[in-house]
Amino acid sequence: MSSSVNKHVLVPIGEGTEEMEAIIVIDVIRRAGAQVIVASVENSLQVKCSRGVNIIADSLIADVESQQFDLIACPGGMPGAERLRDCETLERMTIKQRDEGRLYAAICATPAVFFQAKGLMDGHRGTSHPAFSDKLVDQSLVQERVVVDGNLTTSRGPGTAFEFALSLVKQLYGAEKAQQVAGPMVMYPYEL
Amino acid sequence: MSSSVNKHVLVPIGEGTEEMEAIIVIDVIRRAGAQVIVASVENSLQVKCSRGVNIIADSLIADVESQQFDLIACPGGMPGAERLRDCETLERMTIKQRDEGRLYAAICATPAVFFQAKGLMDGHRGTSHPAFSDKLVDQSLVQERVVVDGNLTTSRGPGTAFEFALSLVKQLYGAEKAQQVAGPMVMYPYEL
Numbered sequence: 001m002s003s004s005v006n007k008h009v010l011v012p013i014g015e016g017t018e019e020m021e022a023i024i025v026i027d028v029i030r031r032a033g034a035q036v037i038v039a040s041v042e043n044s045l046q047v048k049c050s051r052g053v054n055i056i057a058d059s060l061i062a063d064v065e066s067q068q069f070d071l072i073a074c075p076g077g078m079p080g081a082e083r084l085r086d087c088e089t090l091e092r093m094t095i096k097q098r099d100e101g102r103l104y105a106a107i108c109a110t111p112a113v114f115f116q117a118k119g120l121m122d123g124h125r126g127t128s129h130p131a132f133s134d135k136l137v138d139q140s141l142v143q144e145r146v147v148v149d150g151n152l153t154t155s156r157g158p159g160t161a162f163e164f165a166l167s168l169v170k171q172l173y174g175a176e177k178a179q180q181v182a183g184p185m186v187m188y189p190y191e192l
Numbered sequence: 193m194s195s196s197v198n199k200h201v202l203v204p205i206g207e208g209t210e211e212m213e214a215i216i217v218i219d220v221i222r223r224a225g226a227q228v229i230v231a232s233v234e235n236s237l238q239v240k241c242s243r244g245v246n247i248i249a250d251s252l253i254a255d256v257e258s259q260q261f262d263l264i265a266c267p268g269g270m271p272g273a274e275r276l277r278d279c280e281t282l283e284r285m286t287i288k289q290r291d292e293g294r295l296y297a298a299i300c301a302t303p304a305v306f307f308q309a310k311g312l313m314d315g316h317r318g319t320s321h322p323a324f325s326d327k328l329v330d331q332s333l334v335q336e337r338v339v340v341d342g343n344l345t346t347s348r349g350p351g352t353a354f355e356f357a358l359s360l361v362k363q364l365y366g367a368e369k370a371q372q373v374a375g376p377m378v379m380y381p382y383e384l
């Protein structure tokens with residue numbers, strides 16, 4: 001986990017993505033020094049999120065399909081989770097990510113609505129938003145705020161998004177970097 | 193604090209605004225049912241935030257100056273806090289807001305960089321980001337994560353932004369509404 005190596009991270013967004021979950025993941029991972037590409041699964045770079053905030057993505061998803069990412073991190077929100085699920089490019093990319101042993105992650109509705117629907121939870125424990133977590137096949141860790149199981153990380157909602165993002169920083173760069181990023185953000189007390 | 197009355201909230205943003213602080217405040221307060229206007233203090237609606245996320249504001253600040261808001265809530269980030277401070281329209285609006293006894297609020301660098309510089313902290317206790325809070329004249333509550341003093345609310349950084357936003361919901365709509373909004377977000381444990 002050399003922090004001198006530049007890490008590349010994909011954050012896909014679509015109509016109805018939860019903007020807090022997207023932005024917290026993008027911002028926190030950029031604070032760690034990673035190159036984060038925000039990619040729209042829609043036909044336009046401009047995406048209207050779940051509470052009406054309009055964000056301009058860096059790329060269309062098709063334009064980054066050939067790139068290799070150290071992490072694919074999917075925000076939640078509805079219908080955002082369905083928009084991500086229904087994007088065949090993102091599905092291919094995430095299955096390849098899983099098959100090649102690199103990190104992939106989802107929060108809120110997306111573990112249940114996208115990842116489980118496409119077999120990406122198979123053999124993995126995880127969690128999802130309380131309104132969706134009862135649909136997960138493996139219920140053993142659904143009460144946890146963040147679950148890391150192998151190369152899959154899942155989490156529950158906007159209120160767990162900082163913990164989710166900092167867990168991803170820790171997995172990419174190590175605990176020391178995660179602490180460095182957490183400090184100036186004035187995090188609430190929790191176990192990193 | 194009748195929740196049947198529609199509340200109007202202004203969230204100003206500028207180049208280098210901390211996107212997590214802006215989006216958390218906008219999103220959480222919209223979840224409570226308020227009409228939130230995101231207003232750019234720049235010449236364009238599209239604003240590049242502190243970690244490179246491009247957000248499209250709803251209005252230019254000049255176009256909403258004549259409107260009355262129940263709350264003006266200012267995000268932090270640098271140089272975002274300076275961009276808000278240097279906007280004369282926003283300065284006039286916030287001074288009027290204070291003088292007429294309505295709610296105004298700032299987080300992160302903004303209490304020190306904007307509010308104190310323009311006299312908006314005078315006679316008020318508050319806090320600011322740890323890198324700026326030693327500059328506040330009144331040091332009595334700077335260690336607090338959120339300070340409500342009269343109609344002024346201040347807070348410290350991205351990691352306190354949910355608490356800040358939910359405190360504003362509580363002040364606008366009451367504690368019950370704040371609890372209703374907090375629940376589905378899967379908040380970390382803290383005293384609302």
Ligand SMILES: [Cu+]
Binds near residue numbers: 109
């Ligand atoms: Cu969500």
